[in-house]
Amino acid sequence: MATHLARRHETRVYGFRRLYPDRFFPGRSQLDPSESPLAAVDVRRWLTPWWPPSWRRVAHDWSSWRPDVAVIQWWVPFMAPMTAWLIRSARRADVRTALVCHNVLPHERSRVDAFLARAALNRADRLIVHGESERTKALTLLPGMPVQVVQLPSYADVATSSWTQPTARAALDVRGRMMLFFGFVRPYKGLLDLLNAMPDVLREIDVTLWVVGEIWGKPSVYFDRVKALGLEQRVRFVDRYVTNDEAALYLAAADLVVLPYREATGSAVLQLAFGLGVPVVATRTGGMAEAVADGVTGFLVAPGDAAGLGRAIVRFFQDGRSADMRGALAQGDPDTTWERLIAATVQ
Numbered sequence: 001m002a003t004h005l006a007r008r009h010e011t012r013v014y015g016f017r018r019l020y021p022d023r024f025f026p027g028r029s030q031l032d033p034s035e036s037p038l039a040a041v042d043v044r045r046w047l048t049p050w051w052p053p054s055w056r057r058v059a060h061d062w063s064s065w066r067p068d069v070a071v072i073q074w075w076v077p078f079m080a081p082m083t084a085w086l087i088r089s090a091r092r093a094d095v096r097t098a099l100v101c102h103n104v105l106p107h108e109r110s111r112v113d114a115f116l117a118r119a120a121l122n123r124a125d126r127l128i129v130h131g132e133s134e135r136t137k138a139l140t141l142l143p144g145m146p147v148q149v150v151q152l153p154s155y156a157d158v159a160t161s162s163w164t165q166p167t168a169r170a171a172l173d174v175r176g177r178m179m180l181f182f183g184f185v186r187p188y189k190g191l192l193d194l195l196n197a198m199p200d201v202l203r204e205i206d207v208t209l210w211v212v213g214e215i216w217g218k219p220s221v222y223f224d225r226v227k228a229l230g231l232e233q234r235v236r237f238v239d240r241y242v243t244n245d246e247a248a249l250y251l252a253a254a255d256l257v258v259l260p261y262r263e264a265t266g267s268a269v270l271q272l273a274f275g276l277g278v279p280v281v282a283t284r285t286g287g288m289a290e291a292v293a294d295g296v297t298g299f300l301v302a303p304g305d306a307a308g309l310g311r312a313i314v315r316f317f318q319d320g321r322s323a324d325m326r327g328a329l330a331q332g333d334p335d336t337t338w339e340r341l342i343a344a345t346v347q
Contacts, residue, residue, distance in 0.1 A: 055082055129265075130266030193309060257281075
């Protein structure tokens with residue numbers, strides 16, 4: 001987003017030195033090892049959500065720079081105090097605020113989340129969300145708040161690479177059909193449902209599932225399920241954070257990306273797959289139900305329905321749907337351009 005904004009507007013990025021205290025962070029690393037895609041943007045890695053002096057440093061920069069708009073990303077209520085303070089400081093400096101809400105409320109909630117989200121979000125001039133379900137959540141929480149729906153844009157720019165499917169499969173030693181579950185592994189993403197679907201899938205077709213991404217929580221939950229179902233030879237884990245360059249490698253190698261989420265808002269993995277022309281089987285939840293053209297760019301199934309998930313996977317391979325779905329993806333989707341998100345932000 002910053003890269004696209006910077007093509008037309010003077011842009012500064014205020015990044016994070018740290019996101020969470022180590023004791024509260026369920027992963028192993030908070031640092032993205034990818035090559036920075038922000039070479040043309042002024043990046044100031046100043047913020048720490050629990051350290052108010054870092055907030056004041058940003059606000060002081062605004063008072064001298066005098067920007068027109070502060071675009072603040074909203075993920076979790078843990079950042080509510082920082083977000084509320086920054087919005088209040090922006091108003092004092094006559095800076096308008098647009099909040100891009102990736103999740104109005106978190107997937108795994110506590111009793112105080114709605115209170116914290118309301119305290120932060122109600123101060124903004126406008127909320128931008130990535131699906132109608134998120135708009136409903138926002139208006140339930142904050143009646144009358146200006147909320148605009150803009151689909152999550154394609155991540156084709158980030159994933160640009162020279163990998164082809166043959167070269168990627170050779171690099172990973174992939175033989176035969178390959179399905180990919182990609183990204184952080186968390187309970188709401190439904191990997192257990194996909195694992196439970198695998199025995200039925202394998203009775204119909206020969207395919208290997210790759211699970212690529214850092215597991216948050218206990219990996220044994222998934223490893224034990226694989227063993228109990230006898231899937232050791234058909235499920236491969238790459239349990240670590242994967243860089244942007246590696247993401248392009250795994251996605252290029254895959255025949256199909258599977259997103260069995262039990263709950264979702266938008267999905268960057270979905271847009272990463274679509275940006276690289278890879279069809280999906282996804283659940284009909286949140287923004288994914290709006291982003292996937294069922295039967296055209298992928299198949300949609302009900303959340304939590306392992307049997308339905310398995311049938312959709314088998315149908316994709318047995319009916320030979322790869323070529324026509326990849327052709328549809330190659331045409332692009334005007335609703336998932338960065339220009340739409342930039343226009344909503346400027347508006």
